[in-house]
Amino acid sequence: MVANQPEKEHPMPAFGLAARDPSGVLSPFNFSRRATGEKDVKFKVMYCGICHSDLHMIKNEWGTSTYPLVPGHEIVGEVTEVGRQVEKFKVGDRVGVGCMVGSCRSCDNCSNGVENYCPKMILTYAGTYHDGTITYGGYSDVMVCDEHFVVRVPDALPLDAAAPLLCAGITLYSPLRYYGLDKPGIHVGVVGLGGLGHVGVKFAKAMGAKVTVISTSPAKKQEAIERHGADSFLVSRDQEQMQAAMGTLDGIIDTVSAVHPIMPLIGLLKTHGKLVLVGAPEKPLELPVFPLLMGRKIVGGSCIGGMKETQEMLDFAAKHNITADIEVISADYVNTAMQRLEKGDVKYRFVIDVANTLQQA
Amino acid sequence: MAKKSPDEVHPVKAFGWAASDPSGHLSPFSFSRRATGEEDVRFKVLYCGICHSDLHCIKNEWGFSTYPLLPGHEIAGEVTEVGSKVTKVKPGDKVGVGCLVGACHSCDNCTADLENHCPQVIQTYNSIDVDGTMTYGGYSDHMVARERYIVRFPENMPLDAGAPLLCAGITVYSPMKYYGLSEPGMHIAVVGLGGLGHVAVKFAKAFGARVTVVSTSPKKEEEALKRLGADSFLVSTNMDQLKKEQFTLDGIIDTVSAVHPLLPLLGLLKANGKLILVGAPEKPLELPAFSVIMGRKTVAGSNIGGMKETQEMIDFAAKHNITADIEIIKADYLNTAMERLAKGDVRYRFVIDIANSVADIYRETTQRK
Numbered sequence: 001m002v003a004n005q006p007e008k009e010h011p012m013p014a015f016g017l018a019a020r021d022p023s024g025v026l027s028p029f030n031f032s033r034r035a036t037g038e039k040d041v042k043f044k045v046m047y048c049g050i051c052h053s054d055l056h057m058i059k060n061e062w063g064t065s066t067y068p069l070v071p072g073h074e075i076v077g078e079v080t081e082v083g084r085q086v087e088k089f090k091v092g093d094r095v096g097v098g099c100m101v102g103s104c105r106s107c108d109n110c111s112n113g114v115e116n117y118c119p120k121m122i123l124t125y126a127g128t129y130h131d132g133t134i135t136y137g138g139y140s141d142v143m144v145c146d147e148h149f150v151v152r153v154p155d156a157l158p159l160d161a162a163a164p165l166l167c168a169g170i171t172l173y174s175p176l177r178y179y180g181l182d183k184p185g186i187h188v189g190v191v192g193l194g195g196l197g198h199v200g201v202k203f204a205k206a207m208g209a210k211v212t213v214i215s216t217s218p219a220k221k222q223e224a225i226e227r228h229g230a231d232s233f234l235v236s237r238d239q240e241q242m243q244a245a246m247g248t249l250d251g252i253i254d255t256v257s258a259v260h261p262i263m264p265l266i267g268l269l270k271t272h273g274k275l276v277l278v279g280a281p282e283k284p285l286e287l288p289v290f291p292l293l294m295g296r297k298i299v300g301g302s303c304i305g306g307m308k309e310t311q312e313m314l315d316f317a318a319k320h321n322i323t324a325d326i327e328v329i330s331a332d333y334v335n336t337a338m339q340r341l342e343k344g345d346v347k348y349r350f351v352i353d354v355a356n357t358l359q360q361a
Numbered sequence: 362m363a364k365k366s367p368d369e370v371h372p373v374k375a376f377g378w379a380a381s382d383p384s385g386h387l388s389p390f391s392f393s394r395r396a397t398g399e400e401d402v403r404f405k406v407l408y409c410g411i412c413h414s415d416l417h418c419i420k421n422e423w424g425f426s427t428y429p430l431l432p433g434h435e436i437a438g439e440v441t442e443v444g445s446k447v448t449k450v451k452p453g454d455k456v457g458v459g460c461l462v463g464a465c466h467s468c469d470n471c472t473a474d475l476e477n478h479c480p481q482v483i484q485t486y487n488s489i490d491v492d493g494t495m496t497y498g499g500y501s502d503h504m505v506a507r508e509r510y511i512v513r514f515p516e517n518m519p520l521d522a523g524a525p526l527l528c529a530g531i532t533v534y535s536p537m538k539y540y541g542l543s544e545p546g547m548h549i550a551v552v553g554l555g556g557l558g559h560v561a562v563k564f565a566k567a568f569g570a571r572v573t574v575v576s577t578s579p580k581k582e583e584e585a586l587k588r589l590g591a592d593s594f595l596v597s598t599n600m601d602q603l604k605k606e607q608f609t610l611d612g613i614i615d616t617v618s619a620v621h622p623l624l625p626l627l628g629l630l631k632a633n634g635k636l637i638l639v640g641a642p643e644k645p646l647e648l649p650a651f652s653v654i655m656g657r658k659t660v661a662g663s664n665i666g667g668m669k670e671t672q673e674m675i676d677f678a679a680k681h682n683i684t685a686d687i688e689i690i691k692a693d694y695l696n697t698a699m700e701r702l703a704k705g706d707v708r709y710r711f712v713i714d715i716a717n718s719v720a721d722i723y724r725e726t727t728q729r730k
Contacts (some may be wrong), residue, residue, distance in 0.1 A: 110634050117656055119608065119634035178657065263645075271470060271478045277650050284647035287623075289638055296478065296539070299660045301653030345531025 006031035009133055014141030015360050018333055020069035023057035026334050028360065029068055033134055033144045038083040041150045043095055045358075048138035049074030049164035049324070050334070050350040052195060052257060053099075054338075055341055057126055061282065065126055072138030073099040073124040074166040076159045077355070086147045094153040096314075097145050098166035099124055101135055105148075112307040115149075127179060139216065139334070141358055151311045154318035161323035164195065164221050164349040167304065168324060172200035172253060173313040174305035175276045176207060181251040184208030189252035189268060191236070193220045193228075195257035196278060198348040199324055201228040204253075206320040212249065214265070227325075236264065247271075255279045262299070263288045271295045278302050324349045330357035367392035367429065370494055373386070376719065378692055379431040385419035387695045388431055388678065389722065392497055394505045402511045403442040403447075404456055408526035409499035410435030410450060410685070411711040413556060413618060416702055418487055422643060427487055433499030433713075434460040434485040435720065437524040447508045455514040455706045457675075458506045459527035460485055460665050462496060466509075474669040476509075500692070502719045512672050515679035522684035525556065525710040533561035533614055534674040535666035536637045537568065542612035545569030550613045550629060554581045554589075557616035557639060560600060560685055562589045563584045565614075567681040573610070575613065575626070584708075588686075597621075603629065608656075627652040632659025685710045692718035695715040 007013065010032035036042045053356040054071035056062055074097040079089050089095060098156040102122030103115040108258050110118050122129055125137030129140070153162050176182045181204070188209040190200045197213070204211045212232045234241050242264050248269045250355035257279035265275055266288065273295065277285075287299065305313065317323065325348045337350045352358070368374060371393035379390035397403045415432035417423055440450050442667055450456055463483030466474040471479050483490055483508075486498030531606050537543045541564075542589045550573040551561040558574070562585070565572045573593045574585040582594040603625045610629045618640035626636055627649070638646075638660065653660060668676065678684065686709045692696050698711045 026567055114632065114657075166430065175657075262648075271475075277654055278695035279650070281650050284624075284649045286645040287660065288645045289640075289642050289662065292638060292660070293641055293664040294478075294662070296663055297661070299648065300658065301650065301655070302657050303654045 008032065010034045011013050012142070012144070014136070014140055014142050015358070017331060017358070018070045020068050022060040022065070024055070024099075024338065026058065026139070026338070029070060031070070033142060034131070036081045036083050036086040036144055036186055039133045039147050040083045040144050041079055041086055041089050041095065041147050042142065042144045043077040043079045044355065045075055045138055047076050047142055047356045048072040048352045048354055049167065049326075050337055050341060050352065051164070051167045052211070052341065053167070054308040055338055055340040066134060068240055069126050070136035070139055071125050072140070073097070073170070074149070074163045075124070075138030075143055076153055076163045076166070079144065083147075087250070088147055089150060089152070094155070094159060096151050096153050096163065096166050097124060097138065097149060098170060098310055100147050101127070101149050102130060103265070103310045113150045113308040116304045116306055139352060139354070139358075140149035141354065149308070151314055154314060156318040157314065157323060159231055160328055160353070161326050162314070162317070163351050164324035164326065165199065166310070168195045168199045168349065169203070169317060170305040170310045170313050171196055171278050171302070173203050173316070174309055175278060175300075175302035176203055176251060177309070178302065179251055179274050179276055179300060180209040181209065181253070181274070185210070186250045187212065187248060188357060189214050189265070190230075190255065191215070191252060191265065192255035192279065193224055194255065194326070194344060195349045198228055199322070200253050200255060201230050202322045205229045206316070206322060212245070214344045242268065249273055251276065253278060257281055259283050259285060261286065266291045266299070269295065270275050271297070273297050275299045276302055282309065309321060317350055326351045328353050332357065369393065372394045375497070375501055375503060376722070377431050377497065378502070378695055379429040379497070380419035381429050382504035383421040383426070385699060386414070387419065387500070387699070389398060390431060392431070394708075395492070396501065397442045397444050397505060399444040399446040400442045400507050401505050402440055402508055403440040403448055403457065403503065403505045404440045405503050406436055406438040406499055406501060406715045408521045408524045409433040409713045409715050410528065410687075411698060411702060411713065412525075412528045412599050413702060414528070416699055419699070420687045425487070427495065430487055431497035431500055432486050433501070434458070435524045435527045435529070436485070436499030436504055437520040437527070438504065441503070444508075444550055449508050450511060450513060455520060457512045457514055457524060457527050458485060458499065458504055458510055459512065459671055461668070462506050462510050463491060474667040475513045476667050477665045500695070500713060500715070502715065509668055512668070512675055515676060518675065518679045519684060520588055521712050521714070522687050523675070523678070524562065525685035525687065526678055526683075527671065529710065530564070530678060531559045531666040531671045531674050532663070533557055533616070534564050534640050534677070535571060535670055536614065536639060536661070536663035537564060538670070539663065540635050540637055540661060542569040542570070542635065542637070544672060547571070547611040548573070548609055550575050550610050551616065552576070552613060552626065553640065554585055554709070555616060555705060556685070556710045559589055560683070561614045562591050563683045566590050567677070567683060573606070576690060597625065600625065610634055612637065614639060620644050620646060622651055623647065624649050627658055630656065630658050631655040632658070634658050686714045689714050689719065694720070
């Protein structure tokens with residue numbers, strides 16, 4: 001489905017970068033945003049993180065994309081206007097928007113602060129808003145969003161390095177809390193040292209855990225330990241190392257988005273251990289049942305977090321000086337960045353300097 | 362030194378039915394059991410349930426069977442002798458033994474009453490006991506077990522229909538408690554209506570849950586609803602039915618021991634819902650990551666329970682009049698029973714009338730003289 005005349009859909013002109021088709025090539029795109037409603041917050045976008053989901057979506061790898069597609073769900077900026085009923089924010093505030101911009105607000109999930117699990121949750125981009133229009137994300141100059149789905153970026157956090165926390169951060173913070181892997185002294189494994197993984201190590205360490213990074217690349221060991229503070233490192237293809245570490249972990253957060261064997265990971269868990277999947281391979285994984293039964297272990301999933309928890313996560317990050325490790329790029333570098341992201345060639349998140357470099361042609 | 366034959370290993374003669382090779386054919390078997398030690402309880406076996414694990418083991422389907430293999434871990438009987446340090450039971454008491462007969466008693470798991478997770482756990486059959494000898498299970502005339510592994514049967518619990526609870530019962534009771542699926546008002550599904558499944562329905566109803574049975578056989582619906590008290594029934598291959606029930610369940614107890622798709626089951630769960638696997642397919646299952654990520658769902662395993670919880674389960678069952686639905690057989694029917702079990706042709710557990718089967722053998726032997 002192609003949006004009809006995106007420039008005329010809403011009253012306020014906007015400009016961004018959109019993919020037009022599954023080639024995923026991003027190019028300048030004129031569109032429009034709704035007028036600031038009574039409960040809306042409008043903000044000038046300063047920075048937007050590039051999440052691997054953006055790459056999956058521009059190429060329609062999950063089969064859910066509609067074009068033109070403006071990605072970006074790690075969006076930070078400065079408030080320029082607030083609707084009459086907005087209570088939490090005022091002009092000039094530093095704010096952010098993550099992966100969702102709406103939900104039903106009445107189901108059990110919404111009432112329990114987990115809007116992310118609402119069956120009618122509306123994604124920040126490539127979703128369908130309450131007014132029937134397609135949502136466009138943060139690779140754009142301005143955002144308008146319902147106050148409920150806006151978070152405050154604490155003053156202690158620099159905007160650019162805080163942006164990735166809005167997806168990567170909450171994606172790791174939430175399961176560490178929910179699955180009880182946030183107690184001091186717990187031994188947690190983080191599989192994959194990319195955008196999600198490196199933030200996961202930082203949060204887990206701040207929560208008092210002993211952290212082991214599990215990766216296919218021996219080359220990442222030094223960074224993992226010296227730069228991110230991991231306590232140890234396992235090369236997942238090294239059978240001897242993996243065997244020696246069996247039954248040592250209370251939990252594992254698995255950030256890997258490609259199909260991979262999880263049996264060795266289940267083996268690393270202690271009895272009652274938990275393997276939590278946050279990376280989303282498109283094809284099913286092989287689940288060996290005996291090891292789950294014998295050790296009463298679990299394999300669980302997690303998908304971002306609710307709005308309350310997202311704010312809590314940012315406040316926690318500010319308190320513990322946690323930000324993402326980023327490479328700031330200009331808007332015209334975005335297609336090259338996507339190619340590098342596909343090869344994992346980034347330490348560890350690209351962030352687009354929207355305010356300074358996204359310009360109308 | 363020549364290897365001792367099974368009836369010479371220990372001082373007390375015993376008799377039972379064992380498989381001698383992976384054909385799984387069970388035949389009379391003379392062996393021996395140890396003398397009653399200080400902490401031991403000796404009992405005459407009256408009944409023994411036939412668990413599907415027995416079938417897997419006699420045919421070496423899991424690859425770790427040692428022959429001769431004498432199965433049976435749903436054993437009920439009457440105490441004949443107790444060791445000097447035993448305080449839990451006395452001769453004449455009705456007791457049972459389930460899947461475990463030993464553990465290290467000093468690791469974290471044992472200290473937490475989770476002997477079933479002890480790395481040195483000793484199973485009731487096909488395991489090596491602390492004295493280095495093979496353990497033989499309950500398809501036999503009598504048992505000796507350490508006091509810690511003896512379960513007391515409450516007065517009002519019939520031994521024949523209570524025996525299967527020692528494996529099937531604890532297998533479903535434990536995860537319902539551990540995973541928080543035993544609160545009144547929850548909506549729970551039980552997948553598979555066999556030995557484990559039918560007991561799971563009874564426990565779930567006793568916990569106050571609304572229970573849906575999920576099965577491949579539409580024919581089981583009437584039984585599920587009318588006889589077992591389930592509230593609703595879904596045919597697992599009927600995708601339309603399953604789709605209508607999406608996001609309705611707090612938890613699922615999956616008792617199916619064959620490979621089967623998890624995707625439609627995960628779809629039935631609410632956010633934060635739990636799919637508990639208690640059946641043991643030999644091959645891996647397919648886990649679609651999106652199905653657990655969306656909705657923060659979990660797939661978990663569980664394997665029987667510790668001794669404290671097993672006693673708690675039996676006491677709970679007695680209080681709520683929960684027993685297994687059984688078909689009593691004599692030992693001469695054993696091999697036929699195994700064939701029927703392989704096809705799921707039993708409602709819902711075979712139980713061997715051991716005492717009378719042994720009496721038959723004795724009668725035959727004396728008549729031949």
